[in-house]
Amino acid sequence: MNKPFNPPALPFIDLQAQRHRLGAALEEAILKVTRSGAYILGPEVFELEAQLAQFCGAGEVVTCANGTDALAMVLMAKGVKPGDGIFCPSFTFAATAEVVAWLGATPVFVDVDAETFNLDTASLHQALRTATEKGLTPRGIISVDLFGQPADYEPIEAFAAAHGLWLLSDAAQSFGATYKGRRVGTIGTATTTSFFPAKPLGCYGDGGAIFTDDAALADILRSLRNHGAGSDRYDNIRIGMNGRLDTMQAAVLLQKLTIFEDEIVQRNLIAERYNLALNQVAIVPNLPPGVTSVWAQYTMRVAPDRREALAAHLKAAGIPTAIYYPIPLHRQKAYAHYPSAGNGLPATEAIAREVISLPMHPYLDLQAQNHITQAVVECLSN
Structure with a gap:
């Protein structure tokens, strides 16, 4: 076997x-x-x-x-x-x-x-x-x-x-x-x-x-x-x-x-490739005009009922993921007694159920990037 x-x-x-x-x-x-x-x-x-x-x-x-x-x-x-x-x-x-x-x-x-x-x-x-x-x-x-x-x-x-x-x-x-x-x-x-x-x-x-x-x-x-x-x-x-x-x-x-500026450039190139490959299957992070990012994390949004399956599919393909942040602070035991604005935080509640982060660092080569995006597309297209 x-x-x-x-x-x-x-x-x-x-x-x-x-x-x-x-x-x-x-x-x-x-x-x-x-x-x-x-x-x-x-x-x-x-x-x-x-x-x-x-x-x-x-x-x-x-x-x-x-x-x-x-x-x-x-x-x-x-x-x-x-x-x-x-x-x-x-x-x-x-x-x-x-x-x-x-x-x-x-x-x-x-x-x-x-x-x-x-x-x-x-x-x-x-x-x-x-x-x-x-x-x-x-x-x-x-x-x-x-x-x-x-x-x-x-x-x-x-x-x-x-x-x-x-x-x-x-x-x-x-x-x-x-x-x-x-x-x-x-x-x-x-x-x-x-x-x-x-x-x-x-x-x-x-x-x-x-x-x-x-x-x-x-x-x-x-x-x-x-x-x-x-x-x-x-x-x-x-x-x-x-x-x-x-x-x-x-x-x-x-x-x-001494190498920080170059690393920022590489991070942005990777984010651009991620966005191009994934924008049809997930809500990808787009920058407003006049704003640049250092892409500490590449975080996209998927339907809540698909997130767990996506993480499992990527793990099986040798691709780690992370969720920042699964429980907003106003829902956590240590902070739940503090006030929240208005009648609640609807956007926070929604995105906490949807976000998932992919590998991101300046040394992620093109082969690895393609492996990651293909695995994401494969899972979310089904």
Whole structure:
């Protein structure tokens, strides 16, 4: 009896291919740090901050230990406290709302646009009414750039300005993208990102950064990441945290930054091929005019009753998939008691049942791309 053919599994994100490309330069950068002994806030950290600022055009960059700390530090710097209402999407990873709850404030969940997966300004108006009815003081907005594509910031910025709110752009998945000529990192009161290994620009552990043009805010953030230090490490002028980026991770990111632009180009070419091959069998992600994406994930929508079968079919073909995010935050046990805008979040509810993500990384060759798209078409055409 012939054994069934089991094709080798493709990686969902291939970090080893990237490591081989960087080669000896990456290894030498790591060794340099180990030899120096400057493991905390070494020179590579400050070099990375300068290069990140140059890359996106931000006036100030403050690196930190991870993307969650980056969000929390901005909220701490803005004095977020109990009784404050912070508007954020429910269709996102928990960290976005988690940091609001850490500080005793209330996340008010807002719906997203079903086409872009990003914050819906119309729902922001409903969230404002909901917050007021709950006796909350509206303070700010955390807008998440999901899957690599910036949110539609012009109406969000106008809403924030009209109601005296600060705007924090959660760009954990979108650093390197642009919105109408502006690089991510130059939008809002501040922008945060994550350097988790699977991100488009990721390190070999945890890492994060905050971008702002507000020099005074940046000074507070630098204090917060180092236990609220003032003139020296034993002069604590505010309550802070241990939120520093390791020098080793900065060294890795400096090397990865040298090829980042080229990787973004490759990600976009892959997304274009996916869209061309799959637009007849699924709802594929199309970018609005004036917006670019770094395609942290390639996420399409399929009928809810086909998603499980598609994932199983692709798994059998050696193709991994993922679902971001199967349970919106407002449905999760830890967050279900927090308010949602208006009478519910219909777009969020719908897309959580429909989304599925395919392998996406700059080293996905044409043969692998064809294998993936053919398997998707084969399943969804039946």
